[in-house]
Amino acid sequence: MNKYELIGKFKGKINNLMESITILVANNKDEPALILFYCLVDQLSWLSCEKEFSNGTDFRVWVKKYLNLDLLNCNEDDLWNHRCALTHMGTSRSNQYKSERHFQLGFYKNITLSSIELEAQQAKFKYPTKLVNLVDLLAEFNVALDKFLLEIAKDEILRNRLLAKVNEMTFTFT
Template identity: 30%
Template sequence: MKHVFKNIMQIMHSIDILMEKQLTPSVLILIYSAMDIVSSLSVRGDRDSQKKDFIAWVDRYLTPKLQTCTGSDLYAARCSVVHTLGSESSMSREGKAKNVVYVWGNESPDKWQSISNLTEYRIVVIKIEDLIYTFRQAVGEFFELAQKDEELLQNVKIRSQKMFSDENIFREN
Protein backbone atom coordinates (compact mmCIF):
# COMPACT_ATOMS: atom_id res chain seq x y z
CA MET A 1 0.00 0.00 0.00
CA LYS A 2 3.01 2.25 0.44
CA HIS A 3 3.19 2.70 -3.33
CA VAL A 4 -0.33 4.22 -3.39
CA PHE A 5 0.61 7.03 -1.05
CA LYS A 6 3.91 7.47 -2.91
CA ASN A 7 2.03 7.72 -6.23
CA ILE A 8 -0.38 10.31 -4.84
CA MET A 9 2.50 12.35 -3.41
CA GLN A 10 4.30 12.21 -6.78
CA ILE A 11 1.15 13.43 -8.51
CA MET A 12 0.80 16.26 -5.98
CA HIS A 13 4.45 17.19 -6.56
CA SER A 14 3.79 17.21 -10.32
CA ILE A 15 0.81 19.50 -9.76
CA ASP A 16 3.03 21.87 -7.77
CA ILE A 17 5.62 21.95 -10.57
CA LEU A 18 2.95 22.57 -13.22
CA MET A 19 1.41 25.33 -11.11
CA GLU A 20 4.79 26.95 -10.58
CA LYS A 21 5.27 26.98 -14.37
CA GLN A 22 1.69 28.34 -14.80
CA LEU A 23 0.60 25.33 -16.86
CA THR A 24 -2.93 25.54 -15.51
CA PRO A 25 -4.72 23.27 -18.03
CA SER A 26 -2.31 20.47 -17.11
CA VAL A 27 -2.81 21.21 -13.41
CA LEU A 28 -6.55 20.79 -13.77
CA ILE A 29 -6.29 17.57 -15.75
CA LEU A 30 -3.92 16.10 -13.19
CA ILE A 31 -5.86 17.17 -10.10
CA TYR A 32 -9.11 15.72 -11.46
CA SER A 33 -7.26 12.50 -12.35
CA ALA A 34 -5.87 12.40 -8.81
CA MET A 35 -9.39 12.83 -7.40
CA ASP A 36 -10.50 9.91 -9.56
CA ILE A 37 -7.64 7.76 -8.27
CA VAL A 38 -8.16 8.52 -4.59
CA SER A 39 -11.95 8.29 -4.76
CA SER A 40 -11.62 4.87 -6.42
CA LEU A 41 -9.87 3.62 -3.28
CA SER A 42 -13.08 4.12 -1.30
CA VAL A 43 -15.13 1.86 -3.58
CA ARG A 44 -16.13 -1.24 -1.66
CA GLY A 45 -15.70 -4.60 -3.31
CA ASP A 46 -14.32 -5.39 -6.72
CA ARG A 47 -16.48 -3.20 -8.94
CA ASP A 48 -15.17 -0.35 -11.06
CA SER A 49 -15.33 3.18 -9.72
CA GLN A 50 -18.29 5.16 -11.03
CA LYS A 51 -19.59 8.72 -11.11
CA LYS A 52 -21.50 8.21 -7.85
CA ASP A 53 -18.28 7.11 -6.09
CA PHE A 54 -16.39 10.22 -7.21
CA ILE A 55 -19.27 12.46 -6.11
CA ALA A 56 -19.64 10.71 -2.74
CA TRP A 57 -15.90 10.95 -2.01
CA VAL A 58 -15.74 14.62 -3.01
CA ASP A 59 -18.87 15.45 -0.99
CA ARG A 60 -17.43 13.73 2.07
CA TYR A 61 -13.83 14.91 2.01
CA LEU A 62 -13.50 17.94 -0.25
CA THR A 63 -16.60 20.10 -0.64
CA PRO A 64 -17.14 20.64 3.12
CA LYS A 65 -13.78 22.44 3.10
CA LEU A 66 -14.16 24.14 -0.28
CA GLN A 67 -17.79 25.21 0.40
CA THR A 68 -18.35 26.73 -3.04
CA CYS A 69 -19.56 23.74 -5.00
CA THR A 70 -20.92 20.22 -4.80
CA GLY A 71 -19.51 16.85 -5.71
CA SER A 72 -21.74 16.93 -8.79
CA ASP A 73 -20.28 20.29 -9.82
CA LEU A 74 -16.74 18.93 -9.52
CA TYR A 75 -17.62 15.69 -11.32
CA ALA A 76 -19.08 17.72 -14.19
CA ALA A 77 -15.96 19.92 -14.15
CA ARG A 78 -13.78 16.81 -14.19
CA CYS A 79 -15.61 15.47 -17.24
CA SER A 80 -15.38 18.81 -18.98
CA VAL A 81 -11.68 19.38 -18.26
CA VAL A 82 -10.48 15.83 -18.91
CA HIS A 83 -12.56 15.22 -22.04
CA THR A 84 -12.71 18.65 -23.72
CA LEU A 85 -10.55 21.02 -21.66
CA GLY A 86 -13.64 23.16 -21.27
CA SER A 87 -16.03 24.32 -18.57
CA GLU A 88 -19.29 22.88 -19.88
CA SER A 89 -20.42 19.27 -19.55
CA SER A 90 -23.57 17.32 -20.25
CA MET A 91 -24.44 17.59 -16.55
CA SER A 92 -24.16 21.38 -16.61
CA ARG A 93 -26.15 21.62 -19.85
CA GLU A 94 -28.89 19.49 -18.26
CA GLY A 95 -28.92 21.69 -15.13
CA LYS A 96 -27.57 18.90 -12.90
CA ALA A 97 -24.38 20.81 -12.06
CA LYS A 98 -22.94 24.29 -12.30
CA ASN A 99 -20.21 25.19 -14.76
CA VAL A 100 -16.91 25.60 -12.96
CA VAL A 101 -14.57 28.36 -14.04
CA TYR A 102 -11.15 28.92 -12.55
CA VAL A 103 -8.99 31.78 -11.37
CA TRP A 104 -5.44 31.61 -10.04
CA GLY A 105 -2.65 33.77 -8.78
CA ASN A 106 -3.78 37.18 -7.57
CA GLU A 107 -7.30 36.83 -8.98
CA SER A 108 -10.13 36.65 -6.48
CA PRO A 109 -12.89 34.11 -7.06
CA ASP A 110 -15.30 36.38 -5.15
CA LYS A 111 -14.99 39.17 -7.71
CA TRP A 112 -15.72 36.82 -10.61
CA GLN A 113 -18.46 35.00 -8.70
CA SER A 114 -20.21 38.34 -8.07
CA ILE A 115 -20.07 39.15 -11.78
CA SER A 116 -21.31 35.69 -12.76
CA ASN A 117 -24.23 35.99 -10.31
CA LEU A 118 -25.53 38.78 -12.53
CA THR A 119 -25.85 36.42 -15.49
CA GLU A 120 -28.31 33.66 -16.26
CA TYR A 121 -25.57 31.01 -16.25
CA ARG A 122 -25.09 28.73 -13.27
CA ILE A 123 -21.40 29.20 -12.56
CA VAL A 124 -19.15 28.59 -9.62
CA VAL A 125 -15.70 30.20 -9.57
CA ILE A 126 -12.87 28.26 -7.94
CA LYS A 127 -9.35 29.43 -7.28
CA ILE A 128 -7.04 26.65 -8.47
CA GLU A 129 -4.70 27.06 -5.50
CA ASP A 130 -7.69 26.55 -3.15
CA LEU A 131 -8.69 23.41 -5.02
CA ILE A 132 -5.15 22.03 -4.72
CA TYR A 133 -4.87 22.89 -1.01
CA THR A 134 -8.30 21.46 -0.25
CA PHE A 135 -7.58 18.28 -2.17
CA ARG A 136 -4.37 17.81 -0.16
CA GLN A 137 -6.37 18.13 3.05
CA ALA A 138 -8.99 15.68 1.75
CA VAL A 139 -6.34 13.10 0.84
CA GLY A 140 -4.78 13.42 4.30
CA GLU A 141 -8.15 13.02 5.98
CA PHE A 142 -9.02 9.99 3.84
CA PHE A 143 -5.76 8.16 4.60
CA GLU A 144 -6.00 9.12 8.27
CA LEU A 145 -9.50 7.62 8.41
CA ALA A 146 -8.27 4.50 6.62
CA GLN A 147 -5.75 3.96 9.44
CA LYS A 148 -8.62 3.99 11.98
CA ASP A 149 -11.26 2.11 9.96
CA GLU A 150 -10.12 -1.48 9.50
CA GLU A 151 -12.70 -2.23 6.79
CA LEU A 152 -11.70 0.84 4.75
CA LEU A 153 -8.01 0.04 5.27
CA GLN A 154 -8.46 -3.52 3.97
CA ASN A 155 -10.44 -2.19 1.04
CA VAL A 156 -7.68 0.32 0.19
CA LYS A 157 -5.09 -2.46 0.45
CA ILE A 158 -7.02 -4.74 -1.88
CA ARG A 159 -7.66 -2.00 -4.45
CA SER A 160 -4.07 -0.77 -4.23
CA GLN A 161 -2.79 -4.15 -5.37
CA LYS A 162 -4.12 -3.31 -8.83
CA MET A 163 -2.44 0.08 -8.98
CA PHE A 164 0.68 0.99 -10.87
CA SER A 165 3.88 0.86 -8.87
CA ASP A 166 7.30 1.96 -9.97
CA GLU A 167 8.80 -0.52 -7.52
CA ASN A 168 10.59 -3.42 -9.16
CA ILE A 169 8.38 -6.32 -8.11
CA PHE A 170 10.70 -8.82 -9.80
CA ARG A 171 13.79 -7.64 -7.94
CA GLU A 172 15.71 -10.38 -6.18
CA ASN A 173 16.29 -9.74 -2.50
Protein backbone atom coordinates (compact mmCIF):
# COMPACT_ATOMS: atom_id res chain seq x y z
CA MET A 1 0.00 0.00 0.00
CA ASN A 2 1.47 3.39 -0.93
CA LYS A 3 1.72 6.34 1.45
CA TYR A 4 -1.29 8.14 -0.05
CA GLU A 5 -3.49 5.10 0.47
CA LEU A 6 -2.22 4.77 4.06
CA ILE A 7 -2.89 8.46 4.80
CA GLY A 8 -6.38 8.04 3.31
CA LYS A 9 -7.05 5.01 5.51
CA PHE A 10 -5.71 6.86 8.55
CA LYS A 11 -7.94 9.87 7.91
CA GLY A 12 -10.90 7.57 7.24
CA LYS A 13 -10.34 5.82 10.56
CA ILE A 14 -10.17 9.14 12.42
CA ASN A 15 -13.28 10.44 10.65
CA ASN A 16 -15.17 7.23 11.44
CA LEU A 17 -14.34 7.44 15.14
CA MET A 18 -15.05 11.19 15.33
CA GLU A 19 -18.41 10.72 13.60
CA SER A 20 -19.26 7.93 16.04
CA ILE A 21 -18.33 10.13 19.01
CA THR A 22 -20.45 12.99 17.64
CA ILE A 23 -23.46 10.71 17.13
CA LEU A 24 -23.13 9.29 20.64
CA VAL A 25 -22.89 12.74 22.28
CA ALA A 26 -25.85 14.03 20.24
CA ASN A 27 -27.88 11.07 21.55
CA ASN A 28 -26.78 11.54 25.19
CA LYS A 29 -24.58 8.44 25.14
CA ASP A 30 -21.73 10.34 26.77
CA GLU A 31 -19.97 7.46 28.50
CA PRO A 32 -19.46 5.42 25.31
CA ALA A 33 -18.44 8.65 23.56
CA LEU A 34 -15.75 9.24 26.17
CA ILE A 35 -14.55 5.65 25.86
CA LEU A 36 -14.18 6.07 22.09
CA PHE A 37 -12.49 9.44 22.64
CA TYR A 38 -9.92 7.83 24.94
CA CYS A 39 -9.38 4.97 22.46
CA LEU A 40 -8.73 7.51 19.71
CA VAL A 41 -6.24 9.43 21.85
CA ASP A 42 -4.57 6.10 22.71
CA GLN A 43 -4.20 5.30 19.02
CA LEU A 44 -2.88 8.76 18.13
CA SER A 45 -0.35 8.66 20.95
CA TRP A 46 0.81 5.21 19.80
CA LEU A 47 1.14 6.45 16.22
CA SER A 48 3.30 9.35 17.33
CA CYS A 49 5.59 7.54 19.76
CA GLU A 50 8.87 5.95 18.69
CA LYS A 51 8.28 2.65 20.47
CA GLU A 52 6.51 -0.41 19.14
CA PHE A 53 3.92 -0.17 21.93
CA SER A 54 2.69 2.91 23.77
CA ASN A 55 1.91 3.49 27.42
CA GLY A 56 0.39 6.09 29.72
CA THR A 57 3.34 8.40 29.35
CA ASP A 58 2.80 8.52 25.58
CA PHE A 59 -0.90 9.31 26.12
CA ARG A 60 -0.04 12.16 28.50
CA VAL A 61 2.67 13.51 26.18
CA TRP A 62 0.26 13.57 23.22
CA VAL A 63 -2.46 15.27 25.26
CA LYS A 64 -0.09 17.89 26.68
CA LYS A 65 1.46 18.60 23.28
CA TYR A 66 -1.71 18.94 21.21
CA LEU A 67 -4.68 19.63 23.49
CA ASN A 68 -5.09 23.13 25.00
CA LEU A 69 -5.67 22.01 28.56
CA ASP A 70 -5.89 25.60 29.85
CA LEU A 71 -9.41 25.73 28.39
CA LEU A 72 -10.63 22.45 29.89
CA ASN A 73 -10.34 22.50 33.71
CA CYS A 74 -8.16 19.38 33.73
CA ASN A 75 -4.65 18.23 32.91
CA GLU A 76 -3.08 15.27 31.15
CA ASP A 77 -2.85 13.25 34.38
CA ASP A 78 -6.55 13.82 35.10
CA LEU A 79 -7.46 12.60 31.61
CA TRP A 80 -5.16 9.58 31.87
CA ASN A 81 -6.55 8.59 35.27
CA HIS A 82 -10.11 9.00 34.05
CA ARG A 83 -9.33 7.03 30.90
CA CYS A 84 -8.03 4.13 32.97
CA ALA A 85 -10.95 4.21 35.40
CA LEU A 86 -13.66 4.57 32.75
CA THR A 87 -12.35 2.12 30.17
CA HIS A 88 -11.37 -0.60 32.64
CA MET A 89 -14.00 -0.27 35.36
CA GLY A 90 -16.66 2.24 34.30
CA THR A 91 -15.79 4.53 37.21
CA SER A 92 -14.13 7.91 37.77
CA ARG A 93 -11.26 6.61 39.89
CA SER A 94 -8.78 3.81 39.29
CA ASN A 95 -6.16 2.25 41.55
CA GLN A 96 -3.76 4.97 40.34
CA TYR A 97 -5.93 7.71 41.85
CA LYS A 98 -4.43 9.42 44.90
CA SER A 99 -6.78 12.00 46.42
CA GLU A 100 -3.89 14.12 47.74
CA ARG A 101 -2.61 14.82 44.20
CA HIS A 102 -5.24 13.70 41.65
CA PHE A 103 -8.71 14.75 40.65
CA GLN A 104 -11.46 12.51 39.46
CA LEU A 105 -13.30 13.91 36.46
CA GLY A 106 -16.97 14.50 35.95
CA PHE A 107 -18.43 15.73 32.68
CA TYR A 108 -21.32 18.03 31.87
CA LYS A 109 -22.88 19.55 28.77
CA ASN A 110 -25.79 21.74 27.71
CA ILE A 111 -25.43 24.02 30.74
CA THR A 112 -23.34 27.08 31.46
CA LEU A 113 -21.58 27.24 34.81
CA SER A 114 -19.88 30.33 36.18
CA SER A 115 -16.58 29.71 37.95
CA ILE A 116 -18.38 30.03 41.29
CA GLU A 117 -21.07 27.54 40.23
CA LEU A 118 -18.41 25.18 38.90
CA GLU A 119 -16.51 25.26 42.21
CA ALA A 120 -19.75 24.71 44.15
CA GLN A 121 -20.64 21.68 42.01
CA GLN A 122 -17.13 20.23 42.30
CA ALA A 123 -17.22 20.59 46.09
CA LYS A 124 -20.26 18.26 46.28
CA PHE A 125 -18.19 15.15 45.48
CA LYS A 126 -16.63 12.88 48.10
CA TYR A 127 -13.25 12.93 46.34
CA PRO A 128 -11.40 15.88 44.79
CA THR A 129 -13.17 16.44 41.49
CA LYS A 130 -12.90 18.61 38.41
CA LEU A 131 -15.87 19.04 36.12
CA VAL A 132 -15.14 19.25 32.40
CA ASN A 133 -17.50 20.48 29.70
CA LEU A 134 -17.70 17.52 27.31
CA VAL A 135 -18.56 19.68 24.30
CA ASP A 136 -15.53 21.91 25.00
CA LEU A 137 -13.30 18.84 25.36
CA LEU A 138 -14.37 17.50 21.98
CA ALA A 139 -14.08 20.92 20.32
CA GLU A 140 -10.56 21.31 21.67
CA PHE A 141 -9.78 17.78 20.55
CA ASN A 142 -10.72 18.75 16.99
CA VAL A 143 -8.22 21.61 17.21
CA ALA A 144 -5.60 19.21 18.63
CA LEU A 145 -6.26 16.79 15.82
CA ASP A 146 -5.69 19.56 13.27
CA LYS A 147 -2.38 20.42 14.98
CA PHE A 148 -1.35 16.76 14.87
CA LEU A 149 -2.25 16.41 11.18
CA LEU A 150 -0.32 19.60 10.37
CA GLU A 151 2.72 18.26 12.20
CA ILE A 152 2.46 14.98 10.27
CA ALA A 153 2.48 16.98 7.02
CA LYS A 154 5.57 18.97 8.07
CA ASP A 155 7.64 16.35 9.94
CA GLU A 156 8.91 13.59 7.66
CA ILE A 157 10.19 11.45 10.54
CA LEU A 158 6.82 11.55 12.30
CA ARG A 159 5.01 10.91 9.01
CA ASN A 160 7.15 7.87 8.20
CA ARG A 161 6.70 6.48 11.73
CA LEU A 162 2.95 7.00 11.49
CA LEU A 163 2.71 5.41 8.05
CA ALA A 164 4.63 2.33 9.18
CA LYS A 165 2.25 1.92 12.10
CA VAL A 166 -0.91 2.73 10.13
CA ASN A 167 -0.02 -0.21 7.95
CA GLU A 168 -0.42 -2.42 11.07
CA MET A 169 -3.80 -0.98 12.10
CA THR A 170 -7.06 -2.84 11.69
CA PHE A 171 -9.55 -1.36 9.27
CA THR A 172 -13.08 -2.35 8.46
CA PHE A 173 -14.36 -2.18 4.94
CA THR A 174 -17.95 -1.68 3.88
